[in-house]
Ligand code: C2E
């Protein structure tokens with residue numbers, strides 16, 4: 001017993017399967033041997049194991065049934081049914097035996113197999129072979145233990161198995177001590193069979209608690225092992241010695257040897273039971289603590305929503321990388337474009353679902369590389385062993401994978417991503433993550449939806465941007481940093497002023513003039529565009545009011561640039577109407593210039609339709625770059641189209657492009673839209689615009705954007721014979737109605 005338990009110290013249990021196989025094999029071999037011996041009346045079969053004839057065939061049958069129940073196998077289907085039948089049969093057989101004092105042994109005898117053989121044996125040996133009471137109890141405990149095991153009560157099952165072992169201890173010491181009650185009542189081989197079954201049962205359930213606790217490396221496990229080992233050994237030795245002394249007269253004996261054995265067995269069982277309970281508890285606490293630790297660790301390492309690594313984890317993994325691994329590593333930083341719109345349109349829950357989908361796609365694309373979520377809609381991939389070329393391919397693959405449509409509430413939509421890539425060979429020792437961040441930032445600045453690899457020139461860009469953002473905040477608060485310049489749009493036919501475009505300018509106190517492309521794009525990214533737009537519109541309306549005071553009714557239509565982000569950020573039309581109402585100016589003197597992107601947004605289109613109803617004009621700016629909205633043109637609430645500068649440049653260079661140019665002007669005219677050619681820099685371009693039928697032109701040839709005073713001088717100056725009209729021009733196309 002003791003050795004079986006202490007052996008677990010060296011062997012790495014649990015091996016429940018092996019233990020069950022061993023227990024089953026031993027018990028069933030013994031049982032079969034006994035049954036066979038009785039069936040064949042073959043005393044020679046018992047010669048190698050003289051204790052065997054004492055084993056009643058009833059015991060053998062019960063052993064066999066129990067062994068069958070312990071056969072390892074699936075917990076479902078036929079094996080389970082067989083095991084159930086086996087345990088039930090064993091239970092019935094044992095119960096019949098235990099009921100003999102009440103019912104008499106008629107039924108027991110009737111159920112006894114090989115009755116003829118038993119009778120013959122009784123006549124030969126002079127005493128009846130009956131299943132002893134203590135064996136019946138042991139078998140009953142084992143049966144119940146097996147039932148408890150299958151009902152997944154490991155603790156109960158272990159306690160029952162332990163009790164069965166204690167009974168066997170009684171039988172063994174009784175046998176060794178030659179105590180009459182046990183002598184010959186239970187053959188040692190029966191003890192072996194039952195002991196192996198009890199052990200197998202103990203081990204089979206040990207995975208969950210008892211043996212696990214005893215063999216675990218934890219402190220309670222060690223303590224329990226020591227306790228069990230020493231007490232069992234001392235008790236077994238003591239009892240055996242005392243029971244031996246019964247044979248020697250003259251030595252004071254305990255009054256009742258049998259009682260002594262039972263008492264000691266009881267004490268052992270009690271110790272086992274207490275140790276089992278205590279260690280199971282202690283171990284459970286230990287395990288709970290371990291699980292809690294693992295959970296907190298996981299929470300720190302894994303993003304709760306996507307299961308990807310957290311920013312901290314990515315950083316600590318990067319720190320712990322060897323310099324060699326770092327030398328060929330690459331980092332990809334992925335930022336979703338316009339994810340905020342998804343959140344706003346569908347709600348944060350659906351947004352989360354999209355993020356989970358994004359994480360899944362990234363994991364698939366990363367192909368085993370480390371993937372982390374390092375911000376709301378920012379992700380990172382770290383690869384240890386990719387060439388710069390492969391890293392770039394991975395970046396493109398990620399972009400393609402994220403661009404596939406997403407499904408939310410049965411609607412499908414697309415998301416784009418800006419991907420920044422940094423490869424160790426190109427960052428020359430600089431921080432990979434920072435480099436990737438800079439590259440990603442450049443991808444964003446270029447309009448997003450693209451992959452950009454890090455280059456050294458990007459180093460300072462990010463820093464500048466952060467400073468610039470702060471400065472823009474100040475500029476918005478100050479009165480003289482932001483101002484408007486005005487560029488005229490003139491009619492091709494007679495050179496008369498058709499309109500004037502107001503263009504934002506920023507006089508930066510340190511950097512000087514910051515190009516509008518740059519600070520407007522930045523304001524859009526940093527969500528400053530609503531404030532900036534409001535400020536610029538306010539300035540334009542103020543200028544209009546000043547012109548109105550100076551020359552009532554004789555100032556040109558003012559073209560106001562409104563970026564798509566402004567429509568998303570607030571009600572531009574209402575704000576503008578409020579501004580005009582303050583100055584008592586009519587909406588009909590203003591034209592909103594919007595880019596094609598606006599028409600992809602139903603919200604913005606509705607705002608523009610409202611603007612048209614209030615009398616504003618609407619021009620499509622930069623027509624011909626980016627989206628191809630030609631087919632949608634008829635449905636847009638437009639009054640004019642401004643053809644992008646690239647049109648006039650290309651048309652001057654190829655006949656094909658000139659044909660396209662002409663066709664588009666014709667189309668716009670068919671839709672009763674005015675056409676303005678932008679970026680006219682040369683006389684040749686002016687002539688081309690005139691030949692193609694443009695209504696107006698705008699560009700450096702006419703005038704550069706000018707400060708208001710300069711613009712005033714320009715309008716009142718001696719332009720009676722404009723230079724661009726000096727050369728002969730084809731007769732102008734009939735102009736569609738325009739106030
Ligand atoms: P845009 O609306 O296409 O403005 C026309 C741009 O073309 C202006 O650049 C103007 O200076 C430039 N330009 C005019 N004639 C010529 C020419 O003959 N040749 C060349 N190469 N360029 C010419 P600018 O002022 O730098 O403005 C850039 C962009 O910034 C504008 O493009 C517009 O998209 C944006 N923007 C400017 N002001 C505002 C504003 O008040 N609000 C908003 N939302 N955007 C603005």
Ligand code: CA
Nearest residue numbers: 501561593621
């Ligand atoms: Ca414009």
Ligand code: CA
Nearest residue numbers: 621622642678
């Ligand atoms: Ca333009």
